[in-house]
Amino acid sequence: MTETATPTDIESAVLEACRRAKLASRALATATTTVKNDALHAMADALVAHAPRIVEANALDLERGRANDMSPGLLDRLALDADRIAKIAEALRYVATLPDPVGEIRRGSTLPNGLRLVQKSVPMGVVGMIYEARPNVTVDAAGLALKSGNAAVLRGGSAAASSNEVIVAVLQEALEGVGLPKDAVQSIDAYGREGARVLMNARGLVDVLVPRGGRSLIQAVVRESTVPAIETGEGNCHVYLDASAPLERAVPIVLNSKTHRVGVCNAAETLLVHRDAAPSLLPAVLGALHEAGVTLHVDEAAAGFAPDGVPTVAATEDDWATEYLSLDLAVRVVTDMDEAIQHIGRYSTGHTEAIVTSDIDAAQSFVARIDSAAVMVNASTRFTDGGEFGLGAEIGISTQKLHARGPMGLGELTTTTWVVYGDGHIRP
Amino acid sequence: MTETATPTDIESAVLEACRRAKLASRALATATTTVKNDALHAMADALVAHAPRIVEANALDLERGRANDMSPGLLDRLALDADRIAKIAEALRYVATLPDPVGEIRRGSTLPNGLRLVQKSVPMGVVGMIYEARPNVTVDAAGLALKSGNAAVLRGGSAAASSNEVIVAVLQEALEGVGLPKDAVQSIDAYGREGARVLMNARGLVDVLVPRGGRSLIQAVVRESTVPAIETGEGNCHVYLDASAPLERAVPIVLNSKTHRVGVCNAAETLLVHRDAAPSLLPAVLGALHEAGVTLHVDEAAAGFAPDGVPTVAATEDDWATEYLSLDLAVRVVTDMDEAIQHIGRYSTGHTEAIVTSDIDAAQSFVARIDSAAVMVNASTRFTDGGEFGLGAEIGISTQKLHARGPMGLGELTTTTWVVYGDGHIRP
Incomplete structure (x- = not known):
């Protein structure tokens, strides 16, 4: 597709890709687990075999990235070398070891009239993935879609377009090698933003969209898409220290939730402390956070508990609503659990909230009243993770209520x- | 809300209603089964007690309907009398007998590190229902939402506005009588189409939209809504008579699928017949359908098998795509099962398809390759139904793949x- 392609050209090209994906999905839907696992291994082998070609294409992306003043962090996420490609290939082999999610009997019964009823899991059909400048996601998404019997139409962002083009070509060759249609994995990177827009509206051809990336990407997909989308990954997570929270649990759980890894959706962004526990807990908690390099955005009450030498900044309304993804934490003292739950209800993105408490009734009440995807009782927010939960590969963390x-x-x-x-x- | 209400007035009023529903939903989420069942019985009692008031309001709707040349069928669906109100109340008492869907443990395990993991069912929060001129749906929707711990925001169409207003007031009074917030059931009928538009875009306040009604209503919701919606009810269902289909099964299954009830989404709309079976099956099948009053829209090959005295009309492309919801059936002879599956893949709405066959491999292949919500093997399409499946109350029949x-x-x-x-x- 040249730079002069019109929106109409792009629309027909992307819809045609989706149509071919739909056809390919029929073959995948009836492929046995053995064939799908063979394909995953073939894909892994092919990536390793063609690593030099991929690295060469990746160099073009990196060059363009540098010319466009891409940040060092993004450049690092974009960069591929033989080692990283080997790791990406290993991840495909790992997906091959997971149980096949297709064909599982979910429910079943014999009706009074003798009809035998079975509800079984089947592939979605065509999965659209929209993500950002990370070529490893191209492989990951292709592998997860394949294992679950779905065709994948991938839109990976222009920054990784050269890498993705070669990667997808290599994966397609591997698919054909095991007798599966190459259209089962396709990239529409060549069609730019307009192509992404067409994908988001290919209702009837694309069965589900899974955006993976930052807030603005996910919000754009949710807003513009008529294809059902799964909202993932926004995490304004809270830790609430209840009146009965013991210091020896409070400090490590708050520290771990905030500082174990800061750029991730299950990191804590706000700490709420019951006012009865604030005098005994906050000085130590704030001290430990400060030592760990955390900037503390505190309300007036919390400020009063900061030990000497621990600087704080006054929290604003914005702080409560911010997913920092950095060594920053908002801290507020609340009157009681009701106020904590109201605060969470108002500002949370519905990802993960944690309570630290010794009181069984408080724990039960918190769990019953929090409306988020995960609730931790005396555990770090960082545990909300497909790998930690034993789900095998993780597609993302859904913060919506429908489907997942x-x-x-x-x-x-x-x-x-x-x-x-x-x-x-x-x-x- | 007066006729001169501006879009901004309507927007704030509807969003305010949704906000109140969200608050009320927190009380419902933690209500015990006993309280919810008490509420259902109180609602049923109140409807019966206030039947005269409801019938009076309904008379206004009927009058307006007649003045607007509403069809007799729609007038009948709109009309309420003491008997019908008693039946509607009975349906609420039935919902009280069903198991509570909230608090069910879906999965759980103890992780290697000792964390105990439980995935449990919880209410969605606020359910938006958009439906047409049927006051019984107002009660039904309110009851189902309540039992599942959800607040309901109802938009029932202007034709039933007077009935719905009184019904919702009666239900709210009953809710308060058992100590539940009246905002758990609200109507936004007063805000017209603009109100419906606001509801469809109240993302974050409304958790799911369930449109119930005809194709145009459902498509409008799917197109315009940013709140996740569940697409229901479109059924261009197929019956496929395989080469080995025995006549004694083919005739009753085709007849039942088409004529048992014609205005419903699980009625058959197209019959596909394997060409090897056409000579032995089609004359009898077409004869029986004709006797039952069915107009036969046939392709050329099928036309050749119509017995003397059985009139047919030539099918057009439109016929394959039409959900007649009437005593009409499209009939096509196919070369083989592949062609039948291609036809279904092209024209089906993904509701229900049936195969009649004696061949176990044919049945297995059909089941594996059909991409619809339900596949019947040697059974009528009419069985796709929550009641028949033993699910208790039915919210609708989803033809989408996400969530349900x-x-x-x-x-x-x-x-x-x-x-x-x-x-x-x-x-x-």
């Missing part, structure tokens, strides 16, 4: 079909 | 939360 909520494994890339067996049954 | 597919019971109005219990766990 919390860490999504391969099973969340399937839907179900009811199969009904009769012997001539008609409705009386 | 096929008949939706109360469980489909819930989502899940992961609860994780530790004793000070942090990520190493």
